[in-house]
Amino acid sequence: MTEVAGTEGAAAEWAGGLDGLGESFAVAAEASGGVSDDRYALAGATVVLRFASPALRERLSPAFAHLATGPDDATAPPALTVHLWDSSSTGAEPPPRPAVPDNYAEGALYHFDRPSLRAAYQPGLETLSVLDWTAGTAWHWVADAFDQPYWDQACPIRQILFWWLGSRNYLQVHGAAVGTPTGGALVVGKAGSGKSTVALSSLDSQLLYAGDDYVAVTLEPVPRVQSLYSSGKIEPDHVRKLLPHLVPLLSNRDRLDKEKAVVYVRQHFPEQVTSGFPLSAVLVPKVRGARRETRVVETSRAAAFAALAPSTILQLHTAGPDSFATMARLVHQVPCFGLELGSDISAIPEAIADLLDRLSGVE
């Protein structure tokens, strides 16, 4: 993940690349009969998703439904405008992309970083994301809107949001978050540690849902979670066994043989999803199925950091030492606990709510 120093020649090439993005997007917009601007509130600012592909909009918009702004925001200047389109449904020529060797690994990501531009190209997914953060403009192109993997539909434009959120003093992290308007918990750990089970179990409780895989956090002026996606993803066997009431609500019930189960929380639990809350605790879940009850236990800040930071850095690909240091500050500022998950899934939210009450001084 070495940062590459910029050159004047490279900057000139970048300008050409931006022209190519704009040209491809314009062709898609014309083929689609214009663009659709969807407005969202994110990290204290307005973000516009400008779609030039109805097919792509249909697939990516549900993840952001809980962040949609009301009529009052209709004319506020956006801090970020993301242009989204695909070539397959619009016939637009693909934009210029990095040249890559033929034998790239399936999930390889090619990353370009120049002030003030960042780009990430994944040839395996045929996806290009570019952010010009000084201009507040981004582009997200995919080859085929109908061939988007379920995880990209559930958590769209992750790289663009990660880069842009940094300019808003927010860090996108690999974690789930549930809580109340007065305080919530960031649930951290590698894939399979129980994050999604914890988050989705909250849908029948007093806790609000802010995400199960990626959320943003800021430490200034006080620690706070910003929700990014209203989607939840869980192993099919787990949802059938642990949360069977969610099975009829899954968006991909017919594809569970090859995909994780996906539920769009805003669609089915509109009152349960939140845009964020003050961050009161970091929880490190561990499955302890032999016991029925769920318990909050002591854990070290280093253990919480080890559960949070490596998976965030390795999942987000383009995160650097600044992100690592921010997560260290986070575990220093916010109380950290272990969460031993028992077999009674319905008791998980209560254990978290009790902890949050205790931390806020409510008995």
Added chain:
Amino acid sequence: MGSARFRVKTPDVMHESIEGEVIIINLVSGTYYSVRGSGAAIWGLVQDAEAVSGDEIVEALSTIFDCSRAELERGVMQFLDDLLREGLVADAGTGVETPGTLKLSENGQTRRPFEMPTLEKYTDMQDLVLIDPVHQVDEAGWPRRPDAAMPGADA
């Protein structure tokens, strides 16, 4: 003991110290590590210097640990070998000036028993790097179109 000088292998390596425990991540292999006790003290000396030798580390640690010089040398040597093998430190080469006397963050007035430093290794996230490797694209890359070869690109 060794006079070869070492440095933290940035930018392939990130590290943070949390309440005396150091968490280190190797971005190339996707492996992360936990280091405590004397290992954390050694890592602290390496991270604070542009280049540091085993001899200098032993000299500094002798002021805070109550053990024989031979035991200290064995522990430091073994730990530096581990760090080198795991790609967490690199040979700093010659010509890099060192401060001469290394400073420890703790004072050495009360010496404590020396325990052999260990590197706890976690490999459960290596797949993220092996399946989804990250490559930097320089000025020879984007926005060139894919039909143009990218010299020197690795896969």
